Amino acid sequence: MDTYRHKGLRQRLVSTLIQKGITSPRVLDAIAQVPRHLFLDKAFEEQAYKDKALPIAANQTISQPYTVAFQTQLVDPQPSDYILEVGTGSGYQAAVLAGLCKKLYTIERQKTLYTRTAGLLNRLGYVKVRTLYGDGYKGAPKFAPFDKIIVTAGAREVPQALLTQLKVGGQLIIPSGLKETKKMLRVTKTAESDYETEAYGAFKFVPFLEGMVS
Ligand code: SAH
Secondary structure, eight states, X not given: OOOHHHHHHHHHHHHHHHHTTOOOHHHHHHHHHSOGGGGSOGGGGGGTTSSOOEEXXXXXXXXXXXXXXXXXXXXXXXXXXXXXXXXXXXXXXXXXXXXXXXXXXXXXXXXXXXXXXXXXXXXXXXXTEEEEESOGGGOOGGGOOEEEEXXXXXXXXXXXXXXXXXXXXXXXXXXXXXXXXXEEEXXXXXXXXXXXXXXXXXXXXXXXXXXXXX
16 A cells, blocks of 8 residues: 555655656655555565665565666656566566656566566556566567667666667667676667767676576
């Protein structure tokens, strides 16, 4: 259930995110709307509105709200955008994006997480989200091309398949690099095989792994 108390806690979280430098009113509004506590196990519900990453099933984590807001701000979702998220996890980032775009595809490699989160997003009424079970390293060619792609796991390099599945003018947001702390990259597809990369800050993520887990 989502109560006035939860809404109050979300407003405080929004203030924290503003203090930490998040400026997009649309992103802050999405954070104020999505009930993060419903994407967590009961044991962690009380901590849902702290600006912290928390454990979810299958040894994964729900990203820190600041990271979700930062990545969403970089994606800059538009009402006409078709977006692919790689790394469904809890479904929280998907829910935040869904309110800001036309259609959100999200792909998860772990079947247990995929099944749980697909059910949850459906129950909560996120009709713009289509949940997929597969290896996000390969993207989702059946639904490509996308206006934007966001990866929510830490990559060692930028997978070519994801760049291929962007529209010209489209952008890929991906934490990437060989060290444990990743650089947040925004890669813009400027022409069919031309790309421009910008780097924004350092973040820690669970690893982006190839292959599926059944
Ligand atoms: N966006 C999520 C973050 C979850 S953590 C949230 O808001 O909760 C990152 C997720 O990426 C994990 O669930 C992990 O299983 C998944 N992941 C890692 N490599 C992947 C891949 N190749 N394809 C799809 N999902 C992947």
